[in-house]
Amino acid sequence: MRVRRWLLSLLVGAVGAGQVLPASAQGAPFDLGPEQPGRIRAEADPAAIARIPKGYRFVAPGTLTVAIHPGSPPLGSYATDARTVVGADPDFAQLVADSLGLTLALVPVAWADWPLGLASGRYDAVISNVGVTEQRKEKFDFSTYRQGLHGFFVRADSKNGHIREPKDAAGLTISVGGGTNQERILVEWSRQAVAAGLKPITLQLFDDEAERLLALRSGRADAVVQPHAQLVFVAARDRDIRRVGTLSAGWPLNSDVAIATRKGSGLVDALTQATNGLIANGQYRQALARWGLEEEALARSETNPPGLPKY
Incomplete structure (x- = not known):
C-alpha cells in the first residue's frame, strides 16, 4: 500500500506556475x-x-x-x-x-x-x-x-537564464549530492571560475534528492544539479522548477x-x-x-x- 501511495504521489505532485517544460511534458504528468x-x-x-x-x-x-x-x-x-x-x-x-x-x-x-x-x-x-x-x-x-547528462535546474521564478560553463555558475550556491560525480565536476568549475578572477561556486551537499530540492525551493540554493532525467520528471510533475543548462556526466569528456x-x-x-x-x-x-x-x-x-x- 505504501508503494502504491508513493507512485500515485509521483503522478499528482504539486502544481506551480511559470514552468517551462519540454513539449512532450506539457499539459499532464507522465x-x-x-x-x-x-x-x-x-x-x-x-x-x-x-x-x-x-x-x-x-x-x-x-x-x-x-x-x-x-x-x-x-x-x-x-x-x-x-x-x-x-x-x-x-x-x-x-x-x-x-x-x-x-x-x-x-x-x-x-x-x-x-x-x-x-x-x-x-x-x-x-x-x-x-x-x-x-x-x-x-x-x-x-x-x-x-x-x-546532468541538469542544472532553477526555480521557475529565477532570473538565471542559462548555465553552460564555469563562468555562468560563478558566485552561485548550488545544491548537489555529496560524493557524486556532479560534486567533482562543480569543484573543478569553481576552481576555474576563481582562476578567471570570478567568485567561487558554493556547494550545498545533500545525500537526499528531497533535501536538494527543498534547498532550491526555499531559496537557500540558486540551482540544483543531478542526473538530467530525474529533474525532467520533477519539473513535469511539480511545475515549479525549470532547466537552464545541461552538461555531460563525464565532463569534460562525453559520457x-x-x-x-x-x-x-x-x-x-x-x-x-x-x-x-x-x-x-x-x-x-x-x-x-x-x-x-x-x-x-x-x-x-x-x-x-x-x-x-x-x-
Whole structure:
C-alpha cells in the first residue's frame, strides 16, 4: 500500500506556475499506468536481425530478456500497479526487441546486481542507464543509446537564464549530492571560475534528492544539479522548477549511456544496428519524447566507444 501511495504521489505532485517544460511534458504528468497505450512500437529490422550471431542462444527462445533497475522515473519505475516496469528505458527495450523480431521480457533488478546477473547469463542485456566506462568495458560490450547528462535546474521564478560553463555558475550556491560525480565536476568549475578572477561556486551537499530540492525551493540554493532525467520528471510533475543548462556526466569528456551485453557474446553488433535503425526512422526520438528526454538523444549508436577513465 505504501508503494502504491508513493507512485500515485509521483503522478499528482504539486502544481506551480511559470514552468517551462519540454513539449512532450506539457499539459499532464507522465503516464505511469501499467497499460502504456502511448508506447512506441517498431517493425522487425532485417539488417539488425541479420547481425544476430547464428550460434547465439537467448536466455529464452524468441525472447530478448532485459534487466532494468526500476528506481528512477522517468528512466525506469514501477507503474501504479506496483508490478509493471515502465519508463524511457523499458520503452527503448521494447523498440529494440521489436527490431530484432523478439518478444520482450523485463527483469527488475537492484542496481548493484546487474553486473553479476549479466555475466552469469541470467539475461541477454541490461538497459538501465548504464554509462560506458573503460573499467566496465573489460567485462561487457556496449551499444550506446543516450547521452549521459546532468541538469542544472532553477526555480521557475529565477532570473538565471542559462548555465553552460564555469563562468555562468560563478558566485552561485548550488545544491548537489555529496560524493557524486556532479560534486567533482562543480569543484573543478569553481576552481576555474576563481582562476578567471570570478567568485567561487558554493556547494550545498545533500545525500537526499528531497533535501536538494527543498534547498532550491526555499531559496537557500540558486540551482540544483543531478542526473538530467530525474529533474525532467520533477519539473513535469511539480511545475515549479525549470532547466537552464545541461552538461555531460563525464565532463569534460562525453559520457554516453549504453545497452550492456556479455563481453564477446556477439549480440552487441545487432543491438547497435537496431538502435541506428530506430534513430533513422524517427521512432527512437519519439520514444524519448514521451518522457521529455529529447535533450539526451544521440545522433548515432556506437559499439564500445571510448569510455570514462578510472578516476
